[in-house]
Amino acid sequence: MAVTTGIRTSATSAAVQRALTGQSRPVGEWIFQGLLFLSLLVALGMLAWLLSDVFIRSMPVWEQRGVVSFVTSNLSSDPEKAGIAQGLFGSVMLMVIVIVLIIPIGVAAAIYLEEYATDNWLTRFLNTTVRNLAGVPAVVYGLLGLGVFVAVMRNFTNSPLNLLVGGLTLSLVVLPIVIITAAEALRSVPRSIREAGFGVGATKWEVVRSHVLPYAAPGIFTGIILTIARAIGETAPLLLVGAAVAGFGQAASAGVVDKILGPYTALPTTIFSWARLPQSEFRALTAAAIVVLLVVVLLINAIAIILRNRYERRW
């Protein structure tokens, strides 16, 4: 520093040249930068290793069976015939149930918290609770689903471990996350827009419905899609509320309602059950099912990213 001060008092072109170009960056900075880059490499390297390992293990399935056969076959104890059709169907139906449940409830709860609730101890308590619930392990929600939904369902049907209960349980798992992301999207709509609405004599509901909600919608939907990507991979709660982990029989003629209220499985639970089987052929099947699940999750995430980039609004 002292040197620079000295130069500044007699700023000749040569002195400025020396001061601006003469110094090399300290070694510590290079080392620090290298460490940061190394951390990134470790994280990505592990991921790449896992992915390639799974993909290589799954190769026999693609080569011998082909994608279509694997994806359209039902569960079977015969590795030559086993496929993930029921798992895919179960996962898709679960997501439909989750979407139908969490969009209205999650968005409504977020609107209440952000737009209507006055800032008092109850609101702060509710906000904190929602945040804490988002951090509760999913298996706990599985127990809750078992204790509440399964018990209630027992009164209405002979197979209480059905898709509807699975969907309700998964909805509980992701609802706090949906509320938080939706609330953040609503909060990002600037107050000036709300004031503009109120300034021309709109009621709170009119401002929310005509302005705040539409402008926050891209953010809300991005959050919901990312949440779906998380829900589709959840295994533990589904195991507790009875997604079948072994082959199950169901008449081919069963309608959608029967399927929703009957036994089911999902992709993650299929993977879980196959991974436990002793036959070595099932290792390739397990890897193949994992690849399918990864592709589905990546596709959902890609949709979320595309939507966000297209509709994101800068204020």
Next chain:
Amino acid sequence: MNEGGDPVTLESPVLLEPETKASPSIRVTTAAASAATPAEGPPVFELKKFSAYYGSFRAIKDMDMVIQPNRITALIGPSGSGKSTVLRWLNRMNDLVPGAHMGGEVLYHGVNLFDKRVDAVEVRRRIGMVFQKPNPFPKSIYDNVAFGPRVAGYKGKMNELVEESLRRAAIWDEVKDKLKSPGTALSGGQQQRLCIARAIAVQPDVILMDEPCSALDPVATLKIEQLMFELKQNYTIVIVTHNMQQAARASDETMFMTMGEDRAGYMVEIGSTSEIFTNPKRQLTEDYVSGRFG
């Protein structure tokens, strides 16, 4: 356009001590003081012992003042003196600010705005607002203007109302061919005139303007000022401004506020603009308008 500068014989400006209440005799003085505008009825706003708070902080203390119809009243004063706060209480916009509360009375055409039976939504329909930063909705120009009338249940022909509002806001010629394009795509000055059109469209009685030109260049500012001059035939305008030249050239009445030791804003003086700028009653006002402080 500088009406305050017209050679009109002026009597003394209204000088309200914080402890005096606005009395009818003072109002008469005001009427006589501004013969430039048509004879007037009772005041639009009357503040009595008005105080405003944010939480426990008192932002404004014991303010008494009267705002006359069909005039442009400018609120001037240093930052933090509570000009915007006063304005935002006049149409209960501050209802929406957590922790904001007030004391005293604000009478609007003799009705206490803070009476429990008064509906804040109806208040804002009659008392429109234009904000410091142009804040058009990210919707079409048409929808920006039509939103207010729609929520008010306007039964007439919407196209005509939109055109009329845009014309009166002096922006029709610039946007008539692109009513479907987003209001946010306009320039800053155009956006602000669109916001004025949006405020006019609900056919208010008063338009409050919170530093409407602070984000605009001088040309756009001039347009807004001309517009205010046109609008005061039909509306009462209250404008907060940091720009003393603007207050001097574009307002009829000027109120000067400053803040005390406790940082609470209070009104120093209100009077006709020419009096405030050329012959103020208070030394504080003179120091401020002559640029010696603030």
